Amino acid sequence: QITLKESGPTLVKPTQTLTLTCTFSGFSLSTTEVGVGWIRQPPGKALEWLALIYWDDDKRYSPSVKSRLTITKDTSKNQVVLTMTNMDPVDTATYYCAHFVYGDYYFDYWGQGTLVTVSS
């Protein structure tokens, strides 16, 4: 059974750096054709894909926020970490991590999400 859970601060100040951790179980990121992605959703708005990391440490980022993002994995801990610099109030959103199916390119298991508010 695949499960994922996001953790991190619920409130960050403008210009600060956000660090979110996705802790998962039921699969390994050392297994081929596996990935973990991050998707966010501002309150009342649509989903936005942010970043993806593959089993082989290949990474993909959304161009709209690429300069601010870093995604890393710790295979031994079954964790993926997303770092976003220079946070702004427009970054207020629920952040989800999700298991990614390589080859068919979709997200089949999602975490419950964590709401991050950016405010001074």
Next chain:
Amino acid sequence: DIQMTQSPSSVSASVGDRVTITCRASQGIARWLAWYQQKPGKAPKLLIYPPSTLQSGVPSRFSGSGSGTDFTLTISSLQPEDFATYYCQQANSFPFTFGPGTKVDIK
């Protein structure tokens, strides 16, 4: 980036109705499209993945079709638990993009 649009943005329907949601891509994406259902306060749930395959455990009243730029999600007989927002996601190329969503509510 490939832009995704959905229509309608919202639909009011009754239990038992047939509901069709359309998703359009700004350029051809072959059959690389997924559909998700999201209920308030919950994470999205995968319904259909490329090419129009029903995710395990999803009721057969849901179906997807289309290729190229035009896709549809059909709920053949709407059930009370189907009232939610539905999103399409193109899986053809990076950056992955989602549609703006279609809210299905009770008539």
